[in-house]
Amino acid sequence: MTVQSHVRNLSINGDRLWDSLMEMAKIGKTAKDGVCRLALTDLDRESRDLFIAWCKAEGCSIRIDKMGNIFARREGKKADLPPVVMGSHLDSQPTGGKYDGVYGVLAGLEVIRTLNEAKYETEAPLEVVCWTNEEGSRFAPAMVASGVFAKVFDLEYGHSRADIDGKTMGQELARIGYLGDDEPTINAHPMAAYFEAHIEQGPILEDEGKDIGIVTDAQGQRWYEITLIGVEAHAGPTPMQSRKDALLGAARIIDIVNKIGLKRPLACATVGMMQIHPNSRNVIPGRVFFTVDFRHPDDAVLADMDAELRREVERVTSEIGLECTLDQIFYYAPVPFDASCVEAVRCGVEIGGFSARDIVSGAGHDACYLAQVCPTAMIFIPCVDGISHNEIEEVHKHWSDAGGQVLLHAVLAKADETVLQKSAG
Numbered sequence: 135m136t137v138q139s140h141v142r143n144l145s146i147n148g149d150r151l152w153d154s155l156m157e158m159a160k161i162g163k164t165a166k167d168g169v170c171r172l173a174l175t176d177l178d179r180e181s182r183d184l185f186i187a188w189c190k191a192e193g194c195s196i197r198i199d200k201m202g203n204i205f206a207r208r209e210g211k212k213a214d215l216p217p218v219v220m221g222s223h224l225d226s227q228p229t230g231g232k233y234d235g236v237y238g239v240l241a242g243l244e245v246i247r248t249l250n251e252a253k254y255e256t257e258a259p260l261e262v263v264c265w266t267n268e269e270g271s272r273f274a275p276a277m278v279a280s281g282v283f284a285k286v287f288d289l290e291y292g293h294s295r296a297d298i299d300g301k302t303m304g305q306e307l308a309r310i311g312y313l314g315d316d317e318p319t320i321n322a323h324p325m326a327a328y329f330e331a332h333i334e335q336g337p338i339l340e341d342e343g344k345d346i347g348i349v350t351d352a353q354g355q356r357w358y359e360i361t362l363i364g365v366e367a368h369a370g371p372t373p374m375q376s377r378k379d380a381l382l383g384a385a386r387i388i389d390i391v392n393k394i395g396l397k398r399p400l401a402c403a404t405v406g407m408m409q410i411h412p413n414s415r416n417v418i419p420g421r422v423f424f425t426v427d428f429r430h431p432d433d434a435v436l437a438d439m440d441a442e443l444r445r446e447v448e449r450v451t452s453e454i455g456l457e458c459t460l461d462q463i464f465y466y467a468p469v470p471f472d473a474s475c476v477e478a479v480r481c482g483v484e485i486g487g488f489s490a491r492d493i494v495s496g497a498g499h500d501a502c503y504l505a506q507v508c509p510t511a512m513i514f515i516p517c518v519d520g521i522s523h524n525e526i527e528e529v530h531k532h533w534s535d536a537g538g539q540v541l542l543h544a545v546l547a548k549a550d551e552t553v554l555q556k557s558a559g
């Protein structure tokens with residue numbers, strides 16, 4: 135793929151991108167130098183306000199939809215063309231890092247800043263999007279707002295997601311002033327393509343000494359909520375044989391979940407959240423709530439993991455004499471990304487001369503839903519020791535520079551197809 139020299143020579147300002155990352159990281163900064171910016175909290179609002187201020191300073195127009203998704207738009211020569219969109223999320227895990235999600239949003243802003251500086255006008259408009267509640271930590275499941283946008287969930291479902299205190303996303307969007315007017319669907323907001331730059335959140339790229347991951351696919355996920363009901367009783371006089379101990383059931387199932395993952399190559403299986411009632415040291419737990427997170431790149435294996443979990447939960451709960459509810463609250467099949475967008479990412483890698491390898495995303499991303507409704511691809515950069523969803527999450531600046539550069543040229547390859555056609559002529 136050949137590209138005209140004036141395009142080839144465009145270069146992002148890596149220092150400016152890094153400074154913006156460090157500035158944004160001050161919002162919700164934790165004692166261990168990570169971030170805690172849960173979706174739709176005041177800190178999330180603060181990060182959104184800062185992102186919008188930066189976009190307005192670049193002359194972007196701002197639109198906010200009914201799920202609080204923020205779209206910052208840079209006009210192109212042909213306003214009637216659907217935009218090429220970049221983005222990710224600003225909300226974090228409770229003990230999150232400075233780069234998860236934020237990197238994709240601010241790398242997109244850096245592309246806008248670079249094109250403004252170069253006075254380069256693209257054929258198609260460009261947009262940078264910040265999706266609401268990608269993490270699914272405060273409000274389950276993950277990627278709710280991009281899910282509504284991709285019509286996987288309806289608006290009522292999205293607004294009714296409630297946190298542990300019963301506050302809903304609809305209420306919290308209104309409270310922080312981000313309950314927008316626009317319809318939050320692809321129909322109301324067509325896109326030519328979507329690119330998401332993100333940290334890998336795993337060890338592969340760093341271990342192999344690669345600067346860039348060309349993300350060809352993302353593995354599928356299934357999330358469950360399980361509640362076990364036993365009988366609360368006194369820890370002293372209650373004989374072991376007569377107990378209906380909900381926490382014993384949970385303990386056995388946690389071990390089974392781990393084994394379901396271990397025995398299948400490439401599978402991931404995690405119990406990440408648990409609530410014990412009454413959670414008193416001398417009362418046999420009567421009720422336990424916990425979550426299960428399954429992932430695999432092959433949908434058939436994911437289905438097999440599901441079947442084994444249901445069988446085993448049935449066996450354990452009948453052995454102990456527990457009642458049980460098991461709800462699958464989230465599922466999407468493994469995602470193949472769009473070949474032409476992946477090719478555009480390869481174009482960016484080739485122009486920049488970066489070391490790269492194809493990779494399948496282990497994590498879920500808003501791109502996984504966008505891929506269902508528009509041509510989509512992702513760009514990974516490494517993170518130190520592959521650690522993420524942890525306050526020590528770290529990135530080397532040259533990785534950040536590389537990812538921004540690849541995003542710039544991938545987006546231009548889609549927003550300015552004429553550039554490629556002319557040069558190819």
Ligand code: HGY
Pocket residue numbers: 268269270276277496497498499
């Ligand atoms: O769970 C995930 O993969 C993403 O961080 N929401």
Ligand code: MN
Pocket residue numbers: 223234235268332499
């Ligand atoms: Mn993320």
Ligand code: MN
Pocket residue numbers: 227234269523
């Ligand atoms: Mn995350």
